[in-house]
Amino acid sequence: MSDLGWIDGAITGARPQALAALLRYFRDLDTAEEAFQEAALRALGSWPRNGPPRDPAAWLILVGRNAALDGVRKTSRQVELPPDEILSDLDDAEAPLIERLDGAHYRDDVLRLLFICCHPDLPATQQIPLALRIVSGLTIPQIAKAFLIGEDAAEQRITRAKARIARADVPFEAPGPIERAERLGVVMAMVYLIFNEGYSAGAAERNALCDEAIRYARLLLRLFPAEPEAMGLAALMLLQHARLPARFDPSGELILLEDQDRALWDDRLTAEGLALLEKAMRHNRPGPYQVQAAIAATHARAARAEDTDWAGIDTLYAALERMQPSPVITLNRAVATAKHRGPQAALEMIAPLENRLSGYFYYFGVRGGLLRQLGRAAEARVAFDRAIALAGTPAEAAHIRLHLDALGKEGA
Amino acid sequence: MLYAILCYHDEQYAWSRPKEEEAAVMGGLAKVQEALIREGKLGPTLRLMPTTAATTLCKSKDLVLDGPFAETKEQLLGLYVVDVDNLEGALEVARRLAKANPGGSYELRPIAKFNPDPREAPTREVSVAE
Numbered sequence: 001m002s003d004l005g006w007i008d009g010a011i012t013g014a015r016p017q018a019l020a021a022l023l024r025y026f027r028d029l030d031t032a033e034e035a036f037q038e039a040a041l042r043a044l045g046s047w048p049r050n051g052p053p054r055d056p057a058a059w060l061i062l063v064g065r066n067a068a069l070d071g072v073r074k075t076s077r078q079v080e081l082p083p084d085e086i087l088s089d090l091d092d093a094e095a096p097l098i099e100r101l102d103g104a105h106y107r108d109d110v111l112r113l114l115f116i117c118c119h120p121d122l123p124a125t126q127q128i129p130l131a132l133r134i135v136s137g138l139t140i141p142q143i144a145k146a147f148l149i150g151e152d153a154a155e156q157r158i159t160r161a162k163a164r165i166a167r168a169d170v171p172f173e174a175p176g177p178i179e180r181a182e183r184l185g186v187v188m189a190m191v192y193l194i195f196n197e198g199y200s201a202g203a204a205e206r207n208a209l210c211d212e213a214i215r216y217a218r219l220l221l222r223l224f225p226a227e228p229e230a231m232g233l234a235a236l237m238l239l240q241h242a243r244l245p246a247r248f249d250p251s252g253e254l255i256l257l258e259d260q261d262r263a264l265w266d267d268r269l270t271a272e273g274l275a276l277l278e279k280a281m282r283h284n285r286p287g288p289y290q291v292q293a294a295i296a297a298t299h300a301r302a303a304r305a306e307d308t309d310w311a312g313i314d315t316l317y318a319a320l321e322r323m324q325p326s327p328v329i330t331l332n333r334a335v336a337t338a339k340h341r342g343p344q345a346a347l348e349m350i351a352p353l354e355n356r357l358s359g360y361f362y363y364f365g366v367r368g369g370l371l372r373q374l375g376r377a378a379e380a381r382v383a384f385d386r387a388i389a390l391a392g393t394p395a396e397a398a399h400i401r402l403h404l405d406a407l408g409k410e411g412a
Numbered sequence: 413m414l415y416a417i418l419c420y421h422d423e424q425y426a427w428s429r430p431k432e433e434e435a436a437v438m439g440g441l442a443k444v445q446e447a448l449i450r451e452g453k454l455g456p457t458l459r460l461m462p463t464t465a466a467t468t469l470c471k472s473k474d475l476v477l478d479g480p481f482a483e484t485k486e487q488l489l490g491l492y493v494v495d496v497d498n499l500e501g502a503l504e505v506a507r508r509l510a511k512a513n514p515g516g517s518y519e520l521r522p523i524a525k526f527n528p529d530p531r532e533a534p535t536r537e538v539s540v541a542e
Contacts, residue, residue: 006425009425009428013425013428211428218464219424221464222463225479226477226479231478268525271522272462275465275522278500279499282467
């Protein structure tokens with residue numbers, strides 16, 4: 001059982017590299033996908049009998065390429081395919097192929113494959129489903145489930161995305177260093193978007209998106225082992241995902257960070273996240289993912305919520321504000337400020353944001369909380385009412401209602 | 413005679429397999445390890461973090477590189493388990509060792525799970541390494 005499990009896992013694991021190389025070869029997404037699927041089918045037949053190949057990705061690339069070429073020959077001249085045993089005996093052919101594909105080639109191929117999925121012509125609603133279909137190999141029903149949409153709608157998004165890609169210019173030449181760095185930045189943003197798509201959702205099945213995003217981040221790390229922001233992104237997601245077992249109560253309600261049972265946090269993910277962050281910080285090249293990971297790490301290091309180093313988190317948010325000025329970051333910083341400098345300082349910090357965040361649930365939730373702490377109950381109630389009106393999920397609204405209930409009791 | 417048994421597999425698979433499968437493999441290993449402990453055959457066991465968490469110190473050049481040791485012309489000779497605060501602490505130890513024994517490399521890999529020698533500290537609770 002575990003052997004078949006491994007074959008399945010190895011095919012999934014090799015998919016990004018193999019599909020990316022096949023895409024470079026055929027320069028067409030559908031042909032590359034068909035070639036990969038054919039190779040995966042043959043792997044399921046051959047690997048249990050002949051044992052797994054040394055490099056599953058190289059095997060799949062070679063077999064996929066040959067199968068696609070044979071397919072062309074077969075339809076044109078009806079030549080018989082060579083038996084699977086011959087295709088499976090790839091030891092001689094494998095070695096030079098591995099050398100050719102090692103290092104830079106794999107790296108640029110996989111980066112291109114991911115980059116195509118976040119092509120600027122594609123809206124975000126199509127980018128992520130396309131990546132999950134192409135890079136992860138998720139099925140249409142799996143994608144539909146992850147996005148809480150119907151299967152027809154999921155299929156349509158992917159078909160449209162593919163059609164746009166086919167029309168768009170896809171750069172197949174190897175990128176220069178600057179272009180490569182830019183592509184990596186765009187791809188990392190998409191990976192974090194996939195993570196957040198799963199993280200912000202309450203439904204358990206969507207957490208698969210978090211696992212998938214972490215898989216991408218590990219893949220990027222293997223391709224760019226010395227890139228501190230790639231380490232930061234992986235660390236950030238691992239540290240956040242570690243809290244999953246504590247984030248929801250049995251009825252599916254969101255539990256706030258400070259109320260979570262920290263014993264439920266996944267130590268293994270936390271430890272890996274902390275190790276990656278340490279590696280990143282040795283480079284002295286801070287970036288937004290590393291700073292956000294450092295914030296998550298500060299929470300992870302606090303055994304109890306009251307042990308949290310809020311001054312440290314305040315400083316980290318200040319650094320993030322400088323790197324990526326945004327009212328949402330200032331708002332997050334204000335939460336840390338309130339914890340160690342008091343609610344008045346935090347309220348002053350967020351006062352200038354009201355115009356820009358007038359449609360933002362979280363702004364009014366924070367404002368209401370600060371006013372409540374200052375004993376300004378009437379103003380707090382106004383802020384909480386606006387927050388409820390802006391709540392995106394029942395859980396968000398329910399959380400604000402708890403505040404309102406508490407206000408009622410305090411007032412009485 | 414003491415033997416080290418080194419575990420090799422596809423880490424992409426080992427770190428992303430479905431939770432049920434992970435639990436099944438670990439459960440099977442736990443049974444074997446419990447028996448080995450009763451037979452007095454099991455020493456310390458550990459599970460390493462993935463190679464993406466590794467850092468390599470090239471001893472002769474005192475050069476710190478990200479990622480695992482990748483040179484196939486050199487062979488694994490031994491290993492240390494050290495208890496330090498962080499990566500810097502581990503690097504400090506590695507540099508001290510390198511001074512005494514130059515040449516080659518040290519790969520520093522965080523340990524995901526460490527189970528001490530059950531022959532020295534017998535315990536009812538059995539943890540499982542890969």
